[in-house]
Amino acid sequence: MQISGAQMVIEALIAENVNTVFGYPGGAIMNVYDEIYKQDGFEHILTRHEQAAIHAAEGYSKVTGKVGVAMITSGPGFTNAVTGLADAYMDSIPMVVISGQVPMSLIGTDGFQEIDAVGISRSCTKHNYLVTDAKDLPRVLKEAFYIASSGRPGPVHVDIPKDVTAQIEEFVYPETVSIPTYKPHTKGNKRQIKKAIDAIASAKRPLFYLGGGIINSNAADEVRKLVKMTGIPAVETFMARGTLHHEDPLLISMLGMHGSYAANMAMSETDMVIALGARFDDRVTGKLSEFAKHAGVIHVDIDPASISKLVNADYPIVGDIKGVVLEMIELAKEKIDAESYTPWLETVEHFDKLHPLQYFEDTDRLKPQWCIERVGELLGDDANISTDVGQHQMWTAQFYPFSRPRQFISSGGLGTMGFGFPAALGVKRGAMDKVSINFTGDGSILMNIQELMTAVEKKLPVINIILNNNYLGMVRQWQTLFYDKRHAETDLSVQPDFVMLAQSFGGVGYVVRTKDEFDAALKDAIEKNVVALIDVKVERLENVLPMVPSGGSLFNMMLLEQKKES
Amino acid sequence: MADERRVISVIVANEASVLSRIAGLFSARGYNVVSLTVAPIPDTEYSRFTIVTKGSVRVIEQITKQLHKLIPVLRVSETEEMIEKEMVMVKFPITENLSDISVLSNAYNGKIANVGTDTIVVMVADEPKRVEHFLTAIKRYHPIEIVRGGTVAVER
Numbered sequence: 245m246q247i248s249g250a251q252m253v254i255e256a257l258i259a260e261n262v263n264t265v266f267g268y269p270g271g272a273i274m275n276v277y278d279e280i281y282k283q284d285g286f287e288h289i290l291t292r293h294e295q296a297a298i299h300a301a302e303g304y305s306k307v308t309g310k311v312g313v314a315m316i317t318s319g320p321g322f323t324n325a326v327t328g329l330a331d332a333y334m335d336s337i338p339m340v341v342i343s344g345q346v347p348m349s350l351i352g353t354d355g356f357q358e359i360d361a362v363g364i365s366r367s368c369t370k371h372n373y374l375v376t377d378a379k380d381l382p383r384v385l386k387e388a389f390y391i392a393s394s395g396r397p398g399p400v401h402v403d404i405p406k407d408v409t410a411q412i413e414e415f416v417y418p419e420t421v422s423i424p425t426y427k428p429h430t431k432g433n434k435r436q437i438k439k440a441i442d443a444i445a446s447a448k449r450p451l452f453y454l455g456g457g458i459i460n461s462n463a464a465d466e467v468r469k470l471v472k473m474t475g476i477p478a479v480e481t482f483m484a485r486g487t488l489h490h491e492d493p494l495l496i497s498m499l500g501m502h503g504s505y506a507a508n509m510a511m512s513e514t515d516m517v518i519a520l521g522a523r524f525d526d527r528v529t530g531k532l533s534e535f536a537k538h539a540g541v542i543h544v545d546i547d548p549a550s551i552s553k554l555v556n557a558d559y560p561i562v563g564d565i566k567g568v569v570l571e572m573i574e575l576a577k578e579k580i581d582a583e584s585y586t587p588w589l590e591t592v593e594h595f596d597k598l599h600p601l602q603y604f605e606d607t608d609r610l611k612p613q614w615c616i617e618r619v620g621e622l623l624g625d626d627a628n629i630s631t632d633v634g635q636h637q638m639w640t641a642q643f644y645p646f647s648r649p650r651q652f653i654s655s656g657g658l659g660t661m662g663f664g665f666p667a668a669l670g671v672k673r674g675a676m677d678k679v680s681i682n683f684t685g686d687g688s689i690l691m692n693i694q695e696l697m698t699a700v701e702k703k704l705p706v707i708n709i710i711l712n713n714n715y716l717g718m719v720r721q722w723q724t725l726f727y728d729k730r731h732a733e734t735d736l737s738v739q740p741d742f743v744m745l746a747q748s749f750g751g752v753g754y755v756v757r758t759k760d761e762f763d764a765a766l767k768d769a770i771e772k773n774v775v776a777l778i779d780v781k782v783e784r785l786e787n788v789l790p791m792v793p794s795g796g797s798l799f800n801m802m803l804l805e806q807k808k809e810s
Numbered sequence: 811m812a813d814e815r816r817v818i819s820v821i822v823a824n825e826a827s828v829l830s831r832i833a834g835l836f837s838a839r840g841y842n843v844v845s846l847t848v849a850p851i852p853d854t855e856y857s858r859f860t861i862v863t864k865g866s867v868r869v870i871e872q873i874t875k876q877l878h879k880l881i882p883v884l885r886v887s888e889t890e891e892m893i894e895k896e897m898v899m900v901k902f903p904i905t906e907n908l909s910d911i912s913v914l915s916n917a918y919n920g921k922i923a924n925v926g927t928d929t930i931v932v933m934v935a936d937e938p939k940r941v942e943h944f945l946t947a948i949k950r951y952h953p954i955e956i957v958r959g960g961t962v963a964v965e966r
Contacts, residue, residue, distance in 0.1 A: 366831060367838050371881040374826065391881060425823050425884045549875035552868070 245416075249378035250275035250409040253342060256385035258285035259417045262313050264304060264673055265289070266297040270317025271357055273344030275409035277315075289673065289702050292694040294321050296666035298328020299692070302337050303670030306653045307628055309462060311392050312339040312670070318346055319357030322403075323364070327660060329399050330368035334657025335483065336460055338397035340388045341369075347407040348376060361403045370398030378411035382418055390421040395428025396547040397460055432544065432563030432571065440518075440542045440559040441575040447516035447540070449588040450476045453499070456483025456656065457521015457545060463566035464649040467520060468492070470573050475582030477592050479507040481522050483656045486646035496592055497601060500528040501792045502638040505599035505801060508792065510592050511536055512799040519543045521565045524554040525657070534797035544568050599790070599803055601642055612636060612711040612782040613643050615762060619681060619709070620645040622766065627679040628671045630654060632664035632688030635717035638788045640683045662691030668706040669699055679707065679770060686712040686736050689777070696749035699775035707769045707776045710742060713784045721787045725802070742779040751775035813864045815844065817892045817963045818874060820859040823882040824850060831880050832859060841865060841873050845896075845960035856884060862938075862961045891966045897935040897959035898945065904928055906951040918944040929954060 247255070253276050257265065266289045269277040280288050291297040297314045305312030312332075316325045322343045332339045346355040362374045371391050373384045381404070388400040444450050458467050464487045471478050471494050479499040480487055488495040497504035499511050511517070517539045522528070529535040532554060543550075543557035544565055551560045561568055603613040616639050619627065629644055630653040631637040637654055646652050653671050655663035664682045672680035689710050699706055716734040723731050743753030752772050754765035762780060769776035790801040822828050829848060836843050844862040851858050863873060870888065877886045902911055904927070911932060912922055918941070920934030934944050938961050945956065 362827065363830070366827070366834055376826075423881065426881050547879070549872065549879050553872060553875075 245414070246412055247415045248275065248279075248409065249381050249404065249411050249413070250279045252378065252381045252413075252415050253385065253404070253409070254279045254283050254285065255415060256382065256417055257313060258283075260311070260389050262286050262311070265313045265315055266291055266300040266304070266670065267315030268294050268297055268317070268321060270321045270344065272318035272346055272406045273315060273321070273342075273409075275406060276342070276344070276404075289669070289698065291666060291669075291698050293692065294324035295327050295662065296669075296692050296695050296698070298325050298332065298339070298341060299660075299663050299666035300670035300673070301339055301341075302328065302332050302335075302663075303630060303653050303667030304674040305337050305339060305670070306667075307650050307671045308674040309650065310338075311389055312337065313342075314339065315342045317344045317357070318361065319359050321357075322359060322361045326364060326368065327658075329365055329401060331655050331658040331660045331663060332399040333368045333370065335655065336397050336456065337399065338392040339399035340385075340392050341399060341401045343401065343403050344409070345374070345403045345405040348405045349407070351405065362401065365401040365403075369401045372401040372403065374403045375408055376405070378408050378413045381408070381413075382415060386418045386421055387423060391423075391426065395430070396457075428546065429548070429562050430546065430564040430567065432561045432568035434571065436559060436561045437568060437571050438575060440561060441572060441579050443540055443542060443559055444474070444476070444516055444518060444576075445579045449514050449591070450516040450518060450585070451510050451514035451539075452476055452478035453511070453517050453519040453522050454478055454480045454484040454487050455520060455522025456481060458484055458487050458565050459649045461521060461546070461565040462649075463569055466566055466569040466573065470569050470576065473573065473582060474576050474580045475585050475589075476518070477510060477585075477589060479503070479510060481525070481528055482641050482654070484522070485641055485652040486649045489647050490645040496596065498641055499798070501530070501794075502642065502788050502790065503792075504596070504601045504642070505790055505803065506592055506595035508790070508798040508801060509595040512797075513591065514539045517541045519545070520569065521545060523550045529554065530792045530796055530798040534799070602804065603786075604804075607783050609783040610757065610759065610762065610780060612713070612780075612786060613639050614759070615709060615711060615780055615782065616640050616643045616683060618759070618762060619766065622763070623679055623681070625651070627681045628653065628675055630664045630668040630671055630680070630682045632682070632684040632691075633659045633661045634685045634688060635713075635721065635786070635788050636683045636685045636688075636711040638718075639711070661688040664688060665692050665706065665708060666695050666698075668708070669695060669702075669704045672704045672706055673702075680705070682706055682708045684708050684710050685717060686710055686714060686739060687716040690740075693745070696746065696751055696775055700750040705773045705775055707766070707778065709778045710780060711782050712739075712779050713782050713786065714739065715784060718788070724785070724787070725791075726793070742777045746775070746777040749775070751777065753777045754779065756780045813866060814870065815862065815864050816870050816888055817894060817961060818861045818863060818877070818886060818888045819892070819963060819965070820861065820877055820883060821851070821856050821885040822859060822880075823884065824855050824857050825882055828857070828882050831882065832861075832877070835876055835880065836863075839872070839876060841869065845958070847960040847962055860960070860962050887965060889965060892963040893966060894938055894961050894963045895935055896938045896941045896961045897933060898941050899923065899931055899933045899957045900945075900948060900953045901929050901931050901955040902948075902951050902953055904930055911948065911951055914944065914947055920944075
């Protein structure tokens with residue numbers, strides 16, 4: 245079949261079972277958009293900013309497990325998308341991002357809307373391509389989807405000059421991929437797995453350290469089984485929330501900078517860390533030399549570069565979590581006695597009783613944590629939860645009762661303010677049967693507020709719950725604690741009227757000051773089934789606690805005290 | 811941990827921008843490059859990079875892993891069992907003691923490569939350490955220009 249490069253893009257997306265593309269047109273990508281106009285194989289969702297298109301595709305990918313697809317034009321279209329690419333790269337989200345480029349004859353001439361896109365995306369993608377001949381397009385697109393979704397997933401960027409999308413060539417979409425230089429290692433070494441199980445069996449205080457790789461590997465069911473049958477307690481990273489059900493008796497909580505006292509103490513006291521798809525991020529470990537100081541380390545990861553990068557692994561296992569955990573389950577049946585960890589579980593329980601994750605309703609204003617717990621009570625499993633970045637994000641990770649993987653969608657590694665709302669649009673599109681809640685802050689929500697238009701146009705009724713403390717709360721918290729209360733440029737007293745703002749786009753808005761108002765607003769927003777901004781006036785000076793100060797040891801936490809901050 | 815000098819040999823697919831992927835990896839992650847050479851491997855679709863780097867054992871391990879993670883990289887080898895050679899060319903004023911220079915370059919596996927009206931050029935190809943010695947030895951002959959080729963290496 246002789247077709248244009250632009251038509252090849254459409255055919256490839258349909259062949260890859262893509263049913264939603266997020267994007268924004270422009271000069272260099274117009275040939276492709278012309279073909280989008282003519283096709284009905286997938287839906288295109290026009291966001292109102294390229295950054296939002298990438299975040300929406302990320303949200304869609306995270307909730308569905310499929311490759312997220314976004315399309316943008318050259319120059320500023322591409323540079324606006326870079327934050328999204330970097331975000332997807334840091335959080336290992338499978339994505340294919342297609343950008344237009346100026347025609348080949350103009351490349352290198354500082355042409356209109358020209359930028360060295362692959363030069364920029366090189367450091368924030370898993371791989372990228374500049375396609376200089378339409379003959380290469382079928383192979384490149386096939387490889388892009390394969391690379392994005394295999395091994396440790398990540399975003400792949402394909403940059404296509406305008407004349408290449410116009411070029412007519414024979415099109416046969418390859419059925420298989422053959423990249424001699426890329427063979428991701430997926431099967432864990434049996435001998436190593438056996439050694440690891442022996443090490444666990446001889447440990448007295450083993451601890452599962454569950455990471456986001458489990459969710460990427462769709463291995464939560466297997467991990468739940470392994471945890472249950474071994475009777476070993478588990479901590480989750482921020483990225484792994486929902487791996488275990490919140491009611492799982494062996495789930496301690498999240499660990500790290502804002503992890504629970506019990507989770508961080510368990511990590512400090514364990515004698516055998518079993519890391520599954522976690523990467524020992526600095527927000528998790530605190531001071532490295534003090535991290536899990538008494539413990540041997542088993543580290544299962546599909547990315548060999550993650551193993552022994554920061555913490556030396558005594559039992560490194562390179563492979564896909566799911567397969568490795570299945571083998572662990574078989575071996576554990578004989579070798580691990582779930583009863584033997586009772587004293588260790590008692591210790592953990594003691595930690596949890598000593599300083600449980602909690603907050604006190606000790607001021608007149610609503611507590612942000614209450615709002616999160618309340619949504620959990622009212623919606624629980626019926627909602628998918630996304631967040632922006634800041635205090636509200638940490639409270640959500642701490643207090644929402646997650647019950648399944650892919651329920652929690654947030655920007656972990658890059659910490660991108662403005663992620664939550666557009667991501668929630670993608671989440672809603674990927675899971676129309678669930679309520680899509682975005683917990684956000686009064687700072688974050690303004691960083692992609694234009695997406696109210698997308699939400700209204702495409703009928704994606706995301707409910708944004710703004711935990712409004714009139715501050716850039718997390719920065720304010722650090723200023724309070726470490727900068728002698730000099731709140732430089734973090735006071736956001738001047739704000740839009742969020743109700744009118746929502747209404748002006750065709751959405752609904754609410755101001756909430758009490759618990760009753762909160763319930764009523766949430767109920768009404770769900771009934772109205774249209775994008776909503778719920779402006780919740782919360783306690784201004786609430787801090788996220790516990791807190792391990794940056795660079796401090798996990799066991800050295802600032803803890804909640806029952807008194808008001810002066 | 812003390813820094814160690816290591817030679818890393820990397821075989822990569824011949825394709826556009828592979829040099830910038832490798833150079834970009836070193837700069838983005840703050841790794842040292844002492845020298846870097848690259849040339850196609852005959853009768854294949856691959857090229858070989860020879861990178862001399864310095865770092866702690868952990869950093870060297872990360873470098874090899876991160877290199878291997880790049881999609882176009884076929885193989886990364888990093889062993890102490892490498893035969894290393896480096897070529898250097900040096901230009902001298904013709905007025906210097908030419909027989910001394912000739913004897914020295916012979917001693918370091920080299921020779922006079924070109925004689926012009928005002929200058930002569932000698933070339934030497936030897937182990938990187940011996941090249942250093944050569945460059946120290948010829949200092950007194952007022953070299954005008956020194957061009958080092960970077961280390962190339964092959965496993966024993």
